[in-house]
Amino acid sequence: MALLRVENVTKRFGGLEALKDVSFSLHDGQVKALIGPNGAGKTTLFNLISGIDRPTSGHVFFRDEDLGRLAPHMASRLGVGRTFQHSKVFDDMSVLDNVKVGRYGRSHAGVFSAFLTLPRHRREEKAISEASLRALRRVGLGDRAHESAGNLPVGDRHLLEIARSLASEPTVLLLDEPAAGLNNEETAQLAEIVRRVRDDGVTILLVEHDMGFVMDISDEVVVLDYGKKIAEGPPLMIRNDEEVIKAYLGEDL
């Protein structure tokens, strides 16, 4: 059975229909890409899948849970992690502390045990530190743990967001334009990291404009145009799909 199912999802903002009856599913271990021209509704869909927003109609199921019925923070607890198109790194915190926030859902200390620094709390803090450092090393940022996150260059900010999300041990990882602003070398490095994460058993859904990157890394591609799904299939098929070419008229596929 599919890990994640988007079923007949429509999202309206006032009079504007950002998504129209979109359906697709994500299978365990896949790397799936979501592409489409600007304004096609990709980020809107990401917000629905990560539980931050709710569909106007239709459902997003993660396993058997309807994410539209849960509080926004529950998607992460269930195993849906994400990164953001416009970097949402916690700038005034250290790189390591950023990732530690990712451990939030996997740890328990509340206000009182934090107040008193109980031994149980100290043990948990140690475990959080270790898990966070491991997550940082997975994206190659292990040696920058104690820098201020605000000082990281653009490329590393994407990686930090990935590490932060990995720390929450997601089953599905949503990457929103991870290659934006990266040079060729950095993009290749990113592809390597994404592959490794997939090999570790994390299913990946990504939005990306860099078609080389998309075609290189994805098992399947979903194409959105004006909020509608116009194609779905393996990269080769998508590349030759007439409707997709029409939607991208003038753009290099």
Add this chain to the structure above:
Amino acid sequence: MTFDQFLQYVFSGVTTGSIYALTALGFTLIYNATNVINFAQGEFVMLGGLTAVSLHEAGAPLALAFVGAVAIVATVGVVFQLLAIRPLHSAGILAQIIVTVGASLALRTGAMLIWGREALPLPPFTGDEPIKVSEATILPQTLWVLGLTLVIVVTLQLFYRRTLTGKAVRACSVNQGAARLMGISYSKVVLLSFGMSAAISAAGGVMITPVSFMVYSSGALIGLKGFAAAIFGGLGNPAGAVFGGLALGILETLAIGALPMSGASGYKDAVAFLILLIVLFVKPQGLFGGRSVEKA
């Protein structure tokens, strides 16, 4: 309560309500242009009233004192934006709130040092012979307040709908880039909004001073009630702000009139805050829906 008593309360409520409406309108102008809630808005009302008092004492005729006070306070609004708000353009809500709160404290104390602690009067614009309506009476100043409020609201609407600059200001509240497309810089729109907002609130201050006097500390309460009115009508919605102000003024006086106990007037100010809290809890988008709701 007899009908005449009721009428009397409504007259009095509409008078103060007009000032709340103008203050709420002031909030709305700044909020729509910048997303800043200006906690110093009430101080503009107070400054308007007290400046007019000084100008009039210095020998200026009332009309000139009115225009002069509005112009001076508008300048204060523009300077405030340039010095304090602009540097914090991207600093987040917390910093913006703190700065406007600081400005409110500074303006209020500054006013106390200039004008002292006494409530100061201004003569009514035209006579103080009450006019009889049924058994209730209405002061000529009340008619001035209502008339001028109407003039301000209508002028503002015309400005928004008929002039290019006005259209740019409206476009800005939806999308900051839109103004640039119309050939008007966003920073000018913001300056203009602060100036107009301060001017409108100051005009309210001048109009109400003959009715209820003005003292350095009046601004805080009027500002709060103006905000309550803006929320009541839907934050960011100009028509809602005007309606909210009038409704709040009437509700306030009626509630006191209707309460049977003696000393009820001590609770008068609590009515506005109670309404504010109820609206925040029950329907934070206000009666007619705020801007963010329209956007969502």
Add this chain to the structure above:
Amino acid sequence: MAALVFLRRHLAFLAFSVVILSAPLFTGNIYYLSILAFMATRLMIALGLNLLMGQAGQISLGHAAFVGIGAYGSAIMTTRWNMDPWLAMLFSAVFAAAVAGLIGVPTLKLKGHYLAMATLGFGEIVHILLVQFKWLTNGTDGIGGIPSLAIGGIDFGDPQMFHWLVWGVVLLMLRISLNLVDSRVGRSLRALHRAEVAAMSLGVNTSFRKVQVLMVSAVFASIAGSFFVHYVQYVSPVSFTLTFSVILVTTVVIGGLGNVWGAVWGSVLMVLLPEYLKRYNQDYTLLVFGVMLIVIMIFLPGGLVSFKTLVAKTRERLGGARTASAAGPGPARGS
């Protein structure tokens, strides 16, 4: 070795504790001790407000009302109902927390200025009620004859004893605040302040945490109010106004948001400064506060505690990149 590590980690806290607790050994002067006692209660409030504003990025403009709940709660329960002062303090704090929760639940789902306005309106209502509910509060006359605190045979009516008691409690609050900042909860608060959506997507129940920290700050404020009235043994509504709420915000902002020690330096300055200005003209005090709020937010948003960082950065810029340390100044932190 372990002792040395402990000492280094807690040096600031230990040094501060030693200095403040030994103060009565050097002066028995009632005036100085009263200023220190006043500073202690101010610091209790500032610590809570610092967590709310500096960590979670939310602002309360009605914190005077929470102090008022503690003050009047203790005053009424001890003088009218002859309740044990400690029990009265506890009940007041619980009540303050409940009220904070009531205000926070609906407003903290909305943008930041809604909480500011709701607390502002709440603060004004509380002030009006304190004046109007004469049967309960004695109106503007206030309530006198509030007993001083005691445990067993120790009477804390003695200024020196009170000093140790109240500063002991302050140090406890300072310690747990420092602990909180450096924990899972503290990190989640800073995260939701910086980017709420990102915090949610990492599993942080942001509304819950915001309400919780508002409640904690209300409890700190209420306890401060209780200690205050047991010290001066009298309470009246004039202390619990919007102006006082703004002064509290000023205290936290001047000391420094985002760093618990900011509350300490802010309280020291904001208690001493008016005492100093009083000698010239008291009327200027609030003007100075208002201007300071604006100037600090624009030029030194990290407050006094960040002054060193600012100086270091400026020197770095002037001295060129050669001398710049590779690590750079660390992120603002509490411990």
